[in-house]
Amino acid sequence: MSDERAPRASTDQEDAPLLQDPDAQGTSNGTQGVQKKSFTDHINDIAQEPLTPLTKILLVLVLFLLLLTSVFIGLFAGAEHKLKNGDKSSPTVTATATSTAGTATLTITGTTTATSTIPNEPGPTGVPGADFCSSPGCVITAATILEGLDVTKDPCNDFYEFANGGWLSKNDIPPGKGSFGSFEKLAQENKRIIRRMLESNETNGDPASFDYLSMKKLRHMYASCINEDLLNERGDEPILEVTKIVRDLFRSDSWISSVEAESTNSKNGLTAAVAFLHSRGIGGLFSFDIDGDVGTDPNNMSLWFSQPGLGLPSKEYFEEEDIRTLYTETLAKFIYALDDVKSEVKVDGKMIVQDTEEQQKLWPPWPWPPWGDDDNDKKREPLNKTEHAKRLAKKVVKFERKIANASLDLEDLYQDPIGTYNPTDFAKFAAELPEFNFPMYISTFVPRSFPKTIIVTSTTYAASLSTILSETEDEVVEAYLVTRAALNLASYLGTNSEVWKAQRALVETLQGIKKGQVPDRSDWCVSLVESTMGFAAGRFFVEETFGGDSKEQGTRVITDTIEAFKASLKHLSWMDEKSASAAAEKADVIRVKVGYPVSPNTESAWAIYRYYALVLIDEDKLMENVLSSWVSDESKKWATLGKQRDVDAWEMYPSMVNAYFNPPANEIVFPAGILRPPFFSKDWPAYLQYGAFGQVASHELTHAFDSAGRLYNQQGKLEQWWTNETSEGFNKIQKCIADQYSSYTVDDGKGGVVHVNGNLTSGENIGDSGLIQSYRAWQNRFSTSYDEGREFLLPGLNYTREQLFFIAFGQIWAQTIKPQAAVQRVRTDPHSPNKYRVDGTLSNIPEFAAVFNCPAGSKLNPPNKDRCILWGS
Numbered sequence: 052m053s054d055e056r057a058p059r060a061s062t063d064q065e066d067a068p069l070l071q072d073p074d075a076q077g078t079s080n081g082t083q084g085v086q087k088k089s090f091t092d093h094i095n096d097i098a099q100e101p102l103t104p105l106t107k108i109l110l111v112l113v114l115f116l117l118l119l120t121s122v123f124i125g126l127f128a129g130a131e132h133k134l135k136n137g138d139k140s141s142p143t144v145t146a147t148a149t150s151t152a153g154t155a156t157l158t159i160t161g162t163t164t165a166t167s168t169i170p171n172e173p174g175p176t177g178v179p180g181a182d183f184c185s186s187p188g189c190v191i192t193a194a195t196i197l198e199g200l201d202v203t204k205d206p207c208n209d210f211y212e213f214a215n216g217g218w219l220s221k222n223d224i225p226p227g228k229g230s231f232g233s234f235e236k237l238a239q240e241n242k243r244i245i246r247r248m249l250e251s252n253e254t255n256g257d258p259a260s261f262d263y264l265s266m267k268k269l270r271h272m273y274a275s276c277i278n279e280d281l282l283n284e285r286g287d288e289p290i291l292e293v294t295k296i297v298r299d300l301f302r303s304d305s306w307i308s309s310v311e312a313e314s315t316n317s318k319n320g321l322t323a324a325v326a327f328l329h330s331r332g333i334g335g336l337f338s339f340d341i342d343g344d345v346g347t348d349p350n351n352m353s354l355w356f357s358q359p360g361l362g363l364p365s366k367e368y369f370e371e372e373d374i375r376t377l378y379t380e381t382l383a384k385f386i387y388a389l390d391d392v393k394s395e396v397k398v399d400g401k402m403i404v405q406d407t408e409e410q411q412k413l414w415p416p417w418p419w420p421p422w423g424d425d426d427n428d429k430k431r432e433p434l435n436k437t438e439h440a441k442r443l444a445k446k447v448v449k450f451e452r453k454i455a456n457a458s459l460d461l462e463d464l465y466q467d468p469i470g471t472y473n474p475t476d477f478a479k480f481a482a483e484l485p486e487f488n489f490p491m492y493i494s495t496f497v498p499r500s501f502p503k504t505i506i507v508t509s510t511t512y513a514a515s516l517s518t519i520l521s522e523t524e525d526e527v528v529e530a531y532l533v534t535r536a537a538l539n540l541a542s543y544l545g546t547n548s549e550v551w552k553a554q555r556a557l558v559e560t561l562q563g564i565k566k567g568q569v570p571d572r573s574d575w576c577v578s579l580v581e582s583t584m585g586f587a588a589g590r591f592f593v594e595e596t597f598g599g600d601s602k603e604q605g606t607r608v609i610t611d612t613i614e615a616f617k618a619s620l621k622h623l624s625w626m627d628e629k630s631a632s633a634a635a636e637k638a639d640v641i642r643v644k645v646g647y648p649v650s651p652n653t654e655s656a657w658a659i660y661r662y663y664a665l666v667l668i669d670e671d672k673l674m675e676n677v678l679s680s681w682v683s684d685e686s687k688k689w690a691t692l693g694k695q696r697d698v699d700a701w702e703m704y705p706s707m708v709n710a711y712f713n714p715p716a717n718e719i720v721f722p723a724g725i726l727r728p729p730f731f732s733k734d735w736p737a738y739l740q741y742g743a744f745g746q747v748a749s750h751e752l753t754h755a756f757d758s759a760g761r762l763y764n765q766q767g768k769l770e771q772w773w774t775n776e777t778s779e780g781f782n783k784i785q786k787c788i789a790d791q792y793s794s795y796t797v798d799d800g801k802g803g804v805v806h807v808n809g810n811l812t813s814g815e816n817i818g819d820s821g822l823i824q825s826y827r828a829w830q831n832r833f834s835t836s837y838d839e840g841r842e843f844l845l846p847g848l849n850y851t852r853e854q855l856f857f858i859a860f861g862q863i864w865a866q867t868i869k870p871q872a873a874v875q876r877v878r879t880d881p882h883s884p885n886k887y888r889v890d891g892t893l894s895n896i897p898e899f900a901a902v903f904n905c906p907a908g909s910k911l912n913p914p915n916k917d918r919c920i921l922w923g924s
Contacts, residue, residue, distance in 0.1 A: 066610045074241055079521055095896055096491055101163065101322075102649045110287055120222070122906050126553075127813070132757065136649075143791045163516070169915045178729070181827060182840075182842065182843050182844055183843065183846070184736075184843040184844065184845060184846075185846055187834075188734055189843070189846060190844050190845075191848050192728075192732075192735065192739070192845055192850050193845035193846050194847075195728070195729070196845070196848060196855070196858060196859075196862070197217075197847060197848065198217050198218065199214065199215055199217045199218040199862050199865065200213065200214065200215075200216065200217050200858070201213060201215070201217050201219075201220070203216070204216055205909075206903050206905075206911075207900070207903055207905035207906065207909040207910070207911050207912060208910045208911065209890065209891055209910070209913055210857070210861055210889055210890055210903075211566050211864070211885070211889040211890050211900075213861075213863060214857075214858050214861030214862050214865075214889070215861060215862060215864070215865035218862065218865040219865060219867055220762075222865075222867060222871065223867065224867050224868075225565060225570065225571065226569065226570070227568040227569040227570035227571075228564065228570055228867050229562030229563055229564055229868065229871065229872030229875075230866060230867065230868035230873075231866065231867050231868075232864070232865055232866025232867065232885065233729050233862065233863050233865045233866065233869075234708050234863075234866075235708075235866075237339075237451075237708045237724070237725075237727060237728070237729065237730070238707075238708045238724070238792055240727070241575065241592065241706045241708065241724050241727070242574055242577040242578065242594075242706075244592060244595060244596060244706075245565055245577050245580065245581065245591070245592055245706060246271075246273075246573055246574075246577045247471060248266070248588075248591050248592075248595075249269060249270050249273040249577065249580065250273075252826070257367070260656065261656035261659070261660035262656045262660075264658065264660055265587045265590070265659055265660050265663065266587075266591070268584065268587065268663060268666065268668045269580055269584055269587055269588055269591075270670075270915050271669070271670035271676075272579070272580050272583060272584060272668050272670075272676050273576055273577070273579075273580050273845065274670040275668070275669065275670050275671060275672060275673040275676050275711050276572075276575075276576035276579050276580075276673050277572060277573060277576050278670075278671075279545060279546065279572065281545075281671060282543075282544060282545035282673060283545030283546065283547040284476050284545070285544075285545065285546070286544075286545065286547075286548060287388060287389070287544065287548055287549070287550055287673035289540075289543070289544065289673070289675065290389065290536065290537065290540050290544060290550060290674065291389060292470070292604055293331075293536050293540065293678075294533045294537070294570075295388045296327060296535050297324050297327060297328065297529075297532050297533055297536060298324075298391070298529060298533065299323040300320060300323040300324040301317070301320045301321060301323070301525075301528075301529045301532065302320055302529075303317070303319065303320045303323060306595075308567050315648065317525070318485075318486060318487065318488050319488050319491065321486060321487065321528065322487050322488040322489075322491050322492050322522075322533055323491070324529075325487070325492070325532070326348075326491070326492045326495040326496075328532060328535060328536060329685070330495060330496065330682060330685055331678050331681050331682055331685070332539075332678075332681030332682070332684060332685055333357045333539045333540070333681075334515065334535065334539070335359055335531065335532055335534055335535040335601060336359055336454070337356060337357070337358065337359050337512070337513075337516065338356075338357050338358065338359050339354060339355065339356060339357075340354075340355045340357065340688075340717060341353070341354060341355070341689065341691050341692050342355055343696055343715035343716070343767065344474070344506065344507075345468070345472060345714070345715050345763065345767060345768055345769045346472055346474060346768070346769055347474075347768075348768075349696070349715035349716070349763075349766060349767035349768050350695050350696040350698075350715075350767075351693075351695065351696075352691045352692055352693065352694050352695070352696055353502070353504070353505075353506055353692070353693075354502045354504075354505045354506065354692060355505070355506045355507070355508065356480065356506070356507045356508070356514075357464075357507070357508040357509070358454075358455070358457075358458040358459060358464075358509060358512050359458075359650075360757065361451065361454070361455055361458075361534070362378065362382075362451060362534070362538050363378055363455075363561075364459075364561060364875050364876075364878060364879045365461065365878045365879045366455035366456065366458065367878050368561075368873045368878075369448075369451070369452045369455050369456075373622070373677050374560070374561075375448060375452075376555075377557060377560055378448060378557065379441075379444045379445055379448045380444070380553075381440075381553045381554065381556065381557045382444040382447050382448065382530075382534045383437075383440040383441045383443075383444035384431065384440075384549060384550070384552075384553035385444075385533065385534045385537040385538075385550060385553060385554075385763065386440040386443055386444055386447075386530055386533065386534065387437060387440040387549075388435060388550050388553075389533055389537060389550065390436065390440075404689075424585070432816070443526065443530050444525075444530075444534075445526065446524075446527045446530075446536070447527055447530050447531050447534060450519065450523050450527050450528070450531055451531065453519045453663065454516065454519060457511070457512055457515035457516065457519065458509070459471070459508065461811055461881070462808060462810045462811040462813075463824050464508065465759070465811065465881050466713070466758055466759055466810065466811070466813055466814055467761050468762050468763070468769060469757070469762060469769060471487070471508040471509070472506060472508075472769060473506060473507045473508070473509075473510050474504055474505070474506050475504065475505055475507055476503070476504060477489070477501075477502055477503055477504060477505050480505050480507065480513060482845060483513040483514045483517060484513045484514070484516060484517045485517065486517055486520045486521070494530065496685070496686075496689035496691075496692075497689050497692055500692065500693055501828075502692065503695070504535065533643070537554070540556065540674060540678075541554035542554075542673070542802040543674040543677050546569070555569070560871070561871060561872075561875055562869065562871055562872045562875065563800060563869030563871030563872055564869070575674075577675070579614075581704060581706060581707075583666070583676070583677060583680035583681075584663055584666065584680065585703075585704025585705075585706065585707070586648070586653065586659060586662060586663075586704050586705070587659050587660075587663055588652050588660070588704070588706060589653060589703075589704045589705030589706050589722075589723075590653050590654075590656070590659050592705055592706040592723070592724070593646065593647050593705050593723050595654055596723065597646055597647070597705075597723040597726070598616055599733055600733055601646075601723075601726055601731075601733045602637045602645050602646045602726075604731075604733045604740065605645050605646070605700070605721065605726050605731060605733075605744060606643065606645050607746040607832075608731075608740055608741055608744055608745050608748050608825070608828070609643055609645070609719070609721070609752075610643070611828035611829075611831065612739075612741075612745060612748045612749045612752055612824050612825050612828040613638050613639075613641065613643075613752060614828065614831070615635075615824045615825070615827040615828035616638055616749075616752060616753075616821070616824045616922075617635045617638050617639070618827075618831075619824065619827065620634050620635055623922065623923075624780075625777065625780025625781060625783070625784065626773075626777050626780065626781075627774055627776055627777050629774055629777075630772075630773040630774050631779035633764075633765075633772050633773070634756060634773075636765055637645075637717070637755060637756075637764065637765040638719065638752070638755070639765075640765050641717055641718065641719060641752070642698065642716065642717060642718035642719070643716060643718070643719055644719070644720040644721065645721050645726075646705065646721070646722070646723045646726070647701075647705040647722070647723055648699060648700065648701035648705075649699045650697050650700045651702070652700035653705060663683065664697045665679075665682070665683040666679050666680050667679045668740020696715075696716060698716065698718075701720060701722075702720070703720060703721050703722050704722065705723045706723065706724040707724045707725070708720065708722075708724045708725045708730075709722060709724070709725060710722070710725055710747050710748075710750075710751050711751065712754035712755060712757070712760065712783070713752045714759065714760055714763040714767060715753075715763065715767040715768075716761065716767055717755065717763070717765060717766070717767045719748075719751040719752060719754075719755075720751075721747065721748070721751070725744075725747060726744065729743060729859075729862055729863055730743045730744045730747060730863055731743060731744035736841060736842055736843050736844075736845070736852075737829060737832060737833070737836040737841045737842055738829060738842065738852040738853075738855055738856045738859070739855065739856075739859045741825050741826070741828060741831070742825070742826075742830035742857060742858070742859030742860045743859040743860060743862070743863050744858035745822075745825025745828060745829065746819075746821075746822050746825055746860050746863065747863075748825060749821035749822055749824040749825040749828075750818040750819055750821055750822075751819065752821060752824070753817060753818045753819075753821030753824070753922075754817075754818045756812065756817075757813070757814040757815075757817040757818055758785055758813045758814050758817060759814050760814070760915065761773065777890075781921075784920070784921050785813060785817065785921075787919035788809070788816050788817060788820070788919045788921070789809035789810050789813050789816075790809060791809065791891065791894075791895075791919055792807050792809035792812055792816050792883055792887060792891060793806055793807060793808065793809030793810075794806070794809075795807045795883070795884070795907060796888045797870070797873040797874060797877055797884055797890065798870045798873065799870055799874050800869070800870030800871055800874070801870075805873075805874050805877050805878075807877055807883055807884065807887065808877065808878075809811075812880075812881055812882060812883045813879055814881060815881050815882045815883060816883055816892075817889075817921060818893065819888050819891075819892045820892060820895060821922070822854050822860060822892055822896065822921060823896050823922050823923070824894075824922060826896075826898060827857060829856060851902065853902040854902055854903060856902075857893070857899055857902060857903070860889075861889050864885040864886075864888050864889050865885070866885045868884075868885075871876070890910070890911060893911050894910065894911045894912075894913060894918065895918050895919050895920050895921075896920075897912075897915070897918070897920075897923070899911065900912035
């Protein structure tokens with residue numbers, strides 16, 4: 052959809068990545084039943100080119116040297132850590148290892164010696180002669196872990212830096228971006244796989260086949276994006292076609308404007324212009340969504356009304372003079388470049404929701420009046436076009452600032468599902484916003500049905516918007532709509548366009564990006580293909596990357612975590628038996644989706660082709676292609692109104708590095724894109740799988756019981772299903788967590804700091820606290836996975852399995868970020884900064900401190916009275 056997205060209420064799924072922007076393959080353990088890759092396969096995955104015999108020999112030599120280096124580094128790191136913190140006795144496991152040419156196999160004797168109260172506790176790693184894997188895949192995995200570490204850091208005081216310092220020193224932020232981390236790096240690798248498909252000359256079967264036709268669309272979309280010469284040649288023409296229609300529609304019906312008289316908005320004209328933009332996924336003034344009625348029937352898809360997205364990331368930016376000035380300058384450039392004089396394109400009557408006669412009422416010409424209309428300009432002196440654009444832009448910013456102030460704070464929108472659920476009679480709602488013809492608006496999307504009830508997220512926003520509109524001249528409202536189109540569509544113009552340059556300058560400032568730096572074009576274009584036709588691209592991505600028993604193993608991690616969570620409920624001091632029983636029932640019926648959807652069916656070429664049948668692609672017209680995709684998305688969304696929820700549908704495409712929990716559907720979803728290193732590999736030992744991907748699984752599961760998720764019962768209906776005593780106990784710990792994270796800060800790049808909003812991030816911080824559940828799930832699974840040969844050790848890692856569990860968790864959060872981007876995320880992102888997602892989470896898990904033998908009083912081993920333990924006994 053569009054770049055400017057409306058924030059959505061807490062009834063929605065977690066549709067941002069685990070690390071919100073919106074940028075090493077498997078190892079082999081050599082055990083029976085696990086699909087293995089040769090060393091050449093692993094290197095081919097990285098190099099993406101066939102290897103010559105000489106190259107293979109050299110790589111084997113490099114591998115041998117790398118193995119030796121890894122062993123010495125691991126021994127040194129372990130010795131240094133033990134010298135600092137003292138050695139800690141650990142249980143041992145007896146096993147023998149045998150190797151054949153190119154493979155390593157394990158023969159488990161089944162004898163264990165334990166010196167801990169934890170049954171079958173894993174033993175120390177890095178001991179030659181134990182259950183040790185030396186295959187190429189294991190060496191690569193071990194080397195990757197070692198390279199990420201900074202052993203000069205104390206894990207008990209700064210585990211984030213300990214786990215990621217090496218990675219951070221080797222991975223710079225790419226040009227044109229405000230941040231770069233493990234999530235973005237994997238997304239980049241996934242895009243590289245898709246790009247190879249898009250740039251390939253393979254025919255994908257019979258030209259009449261559905262796979263061939265789908266791939267043709269994907270390649271034409273990519274071609275329209277990658278051809279920068281053609282984009283520059285077309286100039287502003289594509290966006291002028293859109294803004295011309297917006298103006299024509301806005302002025303239709305009964306436009307009233309005069310020099311002396313106060314301007315009056317045209318009800319039908321305003322409605323038509325907004326409906327046109329919304330039908331193309333371009334936001335403005337308000338937003339509509341279709342989701343379950345969580346008060347009566349979560350599966351009954353109903354109409355929701357909410358506030359719009361803003362041109363700036365959040366309302367706080369409108370209060371900063373330097374940002375407000377830059378934003379005003381940006382809009383002035385849009386207005387100047389997209390004026391009426393320059394717009395000479397013809398309006399296609401089929402694209403307009405008004406009758407032809409209405410379209411012809413286009414007097415007076417825009418901009419109007421020609422002499423400017425500043426309230427203090429008594430002389431009515433004529434203004435040149437530049438000055439007029441500047442003055443009009445100031446008024447648009449003032450107008451949007453009022454809209455921002457009338458909107459809910461994000462913490463209320465995201466964290467208060469009860470306060471944002473307000474079913475209302477549609478006629479009553481429409482009366483609060485008389486400037487719009489809502490029957491006309493709704494008929495644009497669903498001509499044969501009209502809802503009697505609407506759910507509003509704010510009981511005051513519609514009336515406030517009405518007041519704002521009544522106080523604003525038509526010219527300003529029109530300019531606002533034109534600039535909404537520009538903000539959303541500028542990215543799809545050539546880089547020589549003044550509109551593109553203006554929008555890019557704004558992004559550079561907000562994200563702290565060096566002036567003139569732009570993202571890699573091919574990478575950006577693959578992202579565009581994914582965002583517009585992600586299920587089609589996902590079909591081919593899944594075929595190439597998601598083989599073997601990846602889905603089965605990933606699902607096992609999830610289901611084990613659910614079982615561990617259920618088992619822990621009876622031990623929670625703040626949860627009574629009645630609430631614990633109900634929570635276990637909710638966990639039992641959570642719908643788990645892994646890999647790819649069946650609606651549309653990723654395995655069916657026909658289903659994927661049909662899903663994108665309405666998307667019309669011309670390899671020479673990027674913006675038109677994007678708009679066609681957005682129109683298709685909006686059409687599909689509105690087609691669900693009044694119907695039962697499609698329980699097989701997904702909100703994310705298969706290649707996304709992401710996961711989400713959907714409260715009304717009570718489902719957790721994990722695309723294939725995140726089931727790859729550094730999050731998961733079917734060839735990893737279990738302690739790495741549960742440490743990395745287990746955190747993803749436990750995070751999403753815990754959302755079902757976080758500050759918002761706990762208010763939905765097992766059917767996804769809003770209900771107080773916990774007892775008052777349990778709710779009070781939860782609220783105390785929730786406040787503790789909110790206060791804890793509110794004490795954290797990020798550098799603002801100006802010599803100061805900005806505090807994390809612990810209330811905004813409350814749900815996500817609670818989600819992160821679920822890590823303890825994946826740790827328990829792994830411990831519960833250990834005996835079985837050990838017998839299956841899935842707890843093998845890796846070369847050069849002189850850490851226990853428990854320690855490697857936490858290291859795997861910490862390393863998925865590696866990220867370098869610029870101060871400006873960090874500030875933006877603190878203000879808008881319900882997720883905490885990555886450093887605190889690691890250290891903040893671990894400081895509340897006593898098991899971590901025990902595993903690393905952390906001294907009492909160290910940052911990650913605080914006194915129990917200072918911990919916020921939600922899921923402990």
